[in-house]
Amino acid sequence: MSEATRLRFVHLSDIHFNHKAAQFGFDPDRELRNSVTHDIAEMCKRLGPANAILVTGDIAYAGKRVEFEEAARWLEEVCAAAGCGSEDVLMCPGNHDVDQGVIVENPLIQDGHDAVRRGKSHFDRDQALTRRLIQPDACSLFYLPISTYNEFAARYQSSFFADATTFVWEHDFSLNDGSTLRIRGLNTALLSGLSDVEGSLFLGSRAWTLPRQTGIEYLVMAHHPPIWLADQKEAEKAFNNSARIQLFGHEHDQRVVPGRDWVKLFAGSVNPHRAEPNWRPGYNIIEVYVEPGTPRKLKVEVHARDWQGDPAQFRSIEDVGYDPIHRTDINLPNLPDAMFNQARSAAIDRSRPPVPTAVGAEGGVIVEPQHRFRLSVYRFFKLTLSQKNEIVGHLKLAEEHDSRLTDVERFKLSLIRARDSGQMDALEDLMEKLEQE
Secondary structure, eight states: OOGGGSEEEEEEOOOOBOTTSOOSSOOHHHHHHHHHHHHHHHHHHHHOOOSEEEEOSOOBSSOOHHHHHHHHHHHHHHHHHHTSOTTOEEEOOOGGGSOHHHHHHOHHHHHHHHHHHTOSSHHHHHHHHHHHHTSHHHHHHHHGGGHHHHHHHGGGTOOOOSSTTTSSEEEEEEOTTSOEEEEEEOOTTTTOOSSOOTTOBOOOHHHHOOOOOTTEEEEEEOSSOGGGBTTHHHHHHHHHHHEEEEEEOSSOOOEEEEOSSOEEEEOOOSSOOTTSTTOOOEEEEEEEEEEOSSSEEEEEEEEEEEEETTTTEEEEOOBGGGBSSEEEEEEEOOOOHHHHHHHHHHHHHHHSOOOBOSSSEETTEEOOHHHHHHHHHHHHHTSOHHHHHHHHHHTTOOOGGGGGSOHHHHHHHHHHHHHHTTOHHHHHHHHHHHHHO
């Protein structure tokens, strides 16, 4: 199997950028992150470049803007080390990405959380959450504590709102046989507050329902493992039935758990609290591809890396038999003949050299439309508020009902309108002009 035909992801979690860290001397956490970046560069030099960086929450420590700004700068370094673009990051929020000061200042938020938790059954809790998220004022309260996370994550198309497309987000990657790996990001921090305990959080059926579609396999990523959810039983059943790969953070206990139809990765923390008795930073590199035959097999290979203090370096956590790679094979249904022939043609097309073009290009090759849009979103959300408003006004992308939305929501809609109305060239020209200014 050629390395170029694999999907490759760097899986990070619990980075904990802390704006309250002391401002004297040399920051040991920064040096640790430098070691992570260096190890990622060495691993991707050996394995091949990554397709994306997957971050399962706790990017910040207290949900503050300065923490996310520092995280953005470091993630750019990670992307450069991994050989992917700065826009190729996907993430979901954790409890440390929640600004708990917002909850303290507005007790109605905690009241809303408690109203959902009080439900006697899963159905009652699901309905209680739904009633509040379809009421605009109540909905805005639920999302207020992660508003700074959403502003930061919007550049990576990883913000969360109670609408048709971002209550969860999804992003597709093509597997080597032409089928699709669909990544779904989940927000387990919606009910995260002042006193989270196991079973106090909630996803809801509209988050964990995974439609079964021929030729589509799911990877789900969330910060909290299901044991932290009030709907643990329902979510685990849905994941185990339909999600081949499951990524979680939060617990700082790095492990790979294979099952018959799935594999679960419980992430280590990039930067665990130094008071933890088993302080051991870690991260994963995940490789995914399909082995054809009868049956088809989804091959998942995990390079679990953790910190060795003396000598100071990252090393592989070995599987049984001293194997540095954790390998899981998952049987897949065969593709229908029509889809198989289409997939084979797509594979042949991918093997041909790219066609040079001067339009929307990087390095003189065609930029795939989905990636072009991701890159434009990333660039747009790095602009100042006044620059964003200037672009929206110049291209006439606003509509009257947008005034009821947060800035992040209305800008996201504006970018979609630019794409759908064929204004991507004009959008990119305006962004380039403003970036130069």
